[in-house]
Amino acid sequence: MGTVENKKEVWQYFFEKPKKNYNKYMFEMVEYPDYLMYDNEKVDSYKGKWNEFFGNDNDIFLEIGCGSGNFTVGNAEKFKDRNYIALELRFKRLVLGARKSQKRHLKNILFIRKRGETVLEFIGENEISGMYINFPDPWEGEEHKRLINKELFERMDIILKKGGKLYFKTDHQQYYEDVLELLKEIDGYEVVYHTDDLHNTEKAAENIKTEFEQLFLSKHNMNIKYVEIEKK
Numbered sequence: 001m002g003t004v005e006n007k008k009e010v011w012q013y014f015f016e017k018p019k020k021n022y023n024k025y026m027f028e029m030v031e032y033p034d035y036l037m038y039d040n041e042k043v044d045s046y047k048g049k050w051n052e053f054f055g056n057d058n059d060i061f062l063e064i065g066c067g068s069g070n071f072t073v074g075n076a077e078k079f080k081d082r083n084y085i086a087l088e089l090r091f092k093r094l095v096l097g098a099r100k101s102q103k104r105h106l107k108n109i110l111f112i113r114k115r116g117e118t119v120l121e122f123i124g125e126n127e128i129s130g131m132y133i134n135f136p137d138p139w140e141g142e143e144h145k146r147l148i149n150k151e152l153f154e155r156m157d158i159i160l161k162k163g164g165k166l167y168f169k170t171d172h173q174q175y176y177e178d179v180l181e182l183l184k185e186i187d188g189y190e191v192v193y194h195t196d197d198l199h200n201t202e203k204a205a206e207n208i209k210t211e212f213e214q215l216f217l218s219k220h221n222m223n224i225k226y227v228e229i230e231k232k
């Protein structure tokens with residue numbers, strides 16, 4: 001699909017047929033061309049070429065399910081010599097992330113509307129230096145729908161550089177335990193750090209909080225579980 005001349009036409013990227021009512025943030029997505037990509041053909045055309053997009057050879061980090069972007073925006077602000085790609089599905093959250101990036105004049109961040117499961121469509125071999133999954137939906141009772149499973153590691157085998165890590169934070173004790181258990185069966189990856197109380201470790205000082213993390217800490221006083229998994 002080419003570019004949309006009129007922002008009223010943007011629905012065509014997301015729906016087969018026109019609908020009566022749309023989420024207003026869907027239209028707003030077109031206002032951040034430097035920060036937000038929603039045209040999947042364009043996204044896929046950058047496969048293996050994201051360094052060209054960012055205009056440098058810096059490492060690229062990927063966040064799946066970034067919410068409103070606090071974590072990736074915080075990282076992009078702190079580490080100007082790294083590039084960040086953040087995936088999210090919800091229009092409003094993508095727009096909020098793009099707005100924050102524009103306000104800070106960041107040059108090393110891009111929000112993309114894609115599912116985490118589709119990374120092989122638009123990320124090339126060894127293109128990623130690290131990956132973040134923060135507070136993914138736990139899918140209680142429907143655990144097969146979780147983002148972190150064997151298939152995720154199969155995809156990471158292709159896109160993640162050797163020595164790169166997957167960083168996982170959750171409030172969910174069972175998801176945390178299940179991931180540690182899963183890693184016993186996965187060759188080529190090693191849990192190099194884990195804690196069930198991130199905010200009482202030496203890592204707390206450098207930790208950048210996500211929106212959900214903020215909420216779990218302030219409202220629910222919960223312990224945050226955290227795992228670092230390295231590709232060997």
Ligand SMILES: C[S@@+](CC[C@H](N)C(=O)[O-])C[C@H]1O[C@@H](n2cnc3c(N)ncnc32)[C@H](O)[C@@H]1O
Pocket residue numbers: 064065066067068087088089090093114115116117133134135136137147210211212213
């Ligand atoms: C519980 S929220 C956490 C958001 C953020 N990481 C945080 O910690 O504040 C999970 C987010 O993942 C997004 N999400 C769910 N499934 C996804 C998928 N398959 N690919 C990309 N994003 C997904 C949801 O839209 C939601 O914003």
